[in-house]
Amino acid sequence: MSSAADTHEHNPHLAHHFETIEQQEEAQSMGMWLFLAQEFMFFGGLFCAYAVWRFTYHDAWFEGSSHLSTFWGGLNTIVLLLSSYTMAMGVYYCQIGDTKRLTNRLIMTLGLGIVFVAVKLQFEWFPKFHDGVVPGQWWGPAGHYADMAAFPEQGHLQLFYFLYYVMTGMHAFHMLIGFGILIPLIVMSAMGKFGPQRFMAILNFGLYWHFVDIVWVFLFPMFYLVT
Amino acid sequence: MSGHHIVMPNTYRQVLIVLMVLMAATIIAAKWEPMNIGITGNLLIALAIAGCKMTCIMLIFMHVKYSSKLVQVFAFCGLFWFAIMMVFTFNDYLTRSWNSPFITPAPVAGGHAAPADHAAPASHATPAPADHSAATAEAAQHS
Numbered sequence: 001m002s003s004a005a006d007t008h009e010h011n012p013h014l015a016h017h018f019e020t021i022e023q024q025e026e027a028q029s030m031g032m033w034l035f036l037a038q039e040f041m042f043f044g045g046l047f048c049a050y051a052v053w054r055f056t057y058h059d060a061w062f063e064g065s066s067h068l069s070t071f072w073g074g075l076n077t078i079v080l081l082l083s084s085y086t087m088a089m090g091v092y093y094c095q096i097g098d099t100k101r102l103t104n105r106l107i108m109t110l111g112l113g114i115v116f117v118a119v120k121l122q123f124e125w126f127p128k129f130h131d132g133v134v135p136g137q138w139w140g141p142a143g144h145y146a147d148m149a150a151f152p153e154q155g156h157l158q159l160f161y162f163l164y165y166v167m168t169g170m171h172a173f174h175m176l177i178g179f180g181i182l183i184p185l186i187v188m189s190a191m192g193k194f195g196p197q198r199f200m201a202i203l204n205f206g207l208y209w210h211f212v213d214i215v216w217v218f219l220f221p222m223f224y225l226v227t
Numbered sequence: 228m229s230g231h232h233i234v235m236p237n238t239y240r241q242v243l244i245v246l247m248v249l250m251a252a253t254i255i256a257a258k259w260e261p262m263n264i265g266i267t268g269n270l271l272i273a274l275a276i277a278g279c280k281m282t283c284i285m286l287i288f289m290h291v292k293y294s295s296k297l298v299q300v301f302a303f304c305g306l307f308w309f310a311i312m313m314v315f316t317f318n319d320y321l322t323r324s325w326n327s328p329f330i331t332p333a334p335v336a337g338g339h340a341a342p343a344d345h346a347a348p349a350s351h352a353t354p355a356p357a358d359h360s361a362a363t364a365e366a367a368q369h370s
Contacts, residue, residue, distance in 0.1 A: 033301035040305030085243040088288045217280045221273035225257035
């Protein structure tokens with residue numbers, strides 16, 4: 001537009017529609033937070049349904065929760081909190097320009113995320129599928145879950161497990177999306193694309209990852225620790 | 228360098244330790260019998276601990292503490308809308324006579340309304356003094 005733009009040194013990281021790098025970074029943060037607010041409302045509907053049904057059918061919630069493993073749930077909580085920590089450290093190493101450690105931290109985050117999903121499927125979902133803890137026409141707790149069949153209100157119990165699968169499933173799905181973003185980020189980081197001048201992608205992905213962590217922080221006591 | 232705040236590794240480590248301690252606390256609060264203070268109290272403790280963890284993660288890991296006021300407002304708006312949804316929903320559910328812990332059905336001649344029992348859905352505990360209430364309780368039970 002003006003000839004001044006052609007003559008002075010232009011910051012290659014600053015897009016032309018922003019005045020300053022600070023303004024650009026704030027816009028990027030704000031957009032990410034707007035997306036997370038939308039995500040919050042998406043999960044919020046499920047949390048609200050959970051609250052209403054727990055309030056109405058507390059006995060079923062107590063019965064259903066007593067068959068979820070605090071050990072595996074707790075282990076997964078530790079794994080996810082650790083992955084949030086490695087992600088936060090990744091942001092730090094990106095900001096100080098240590099791209100080697102950044103790549104390492106991103107790989108650690110991905111690894112911990114994969115452990116989380118693997119534990120969830122292998123030790124929580126698959127055994128339940130096998131023993132008939134599937135809401136709907138295949139419902140019929142047997143084997144390890146046989147004493148659940150004695151609960152008088154099977155429909156209410158199915159509601160509990162319906163929400164359990166939907167909420168932890170949507171959470172796990174968000175983690176899978178996270179993997180899909182993390183892998184390109186790891187490749188780009190290994191290629192040296194990030195650094196003190198270019199870290200917003202890492203920071204914003206970190207926001208997403210921490211958000212997923214926060215959802216689990218609530219899901220854990222809500223499903224595994226109903227007393 | 229850009230103007231973005233750099234949080235030191237030590238701060239992240241401290242937050243991680245706090246998060247782990249709170250995670251242990253939430254399990255102890257739920258599973259250790261002396262900490263059992265009834266279903267409402269247990270739920271409130273669990274949610275309070277989860278809320279503390281969320282606050283730690285948002286403020287430090289997600290840099291909300293170091294962000295501009297505008298970003299802080301955006302970070303808060305999700306919580307705010309969620310609060311609206313919960314308040315309006317429970318404004319309805321908590322004031323329905325057949326499953327409210329606060330409202331007992333009006334006494335009817337020939338029967339008396341029992342106070343709603345916190346430990347069980349009120350539909351089980353409420354006697355059905357009149358045809359209308361019986362139908363409502365039935366509906367609540369089977370819906």
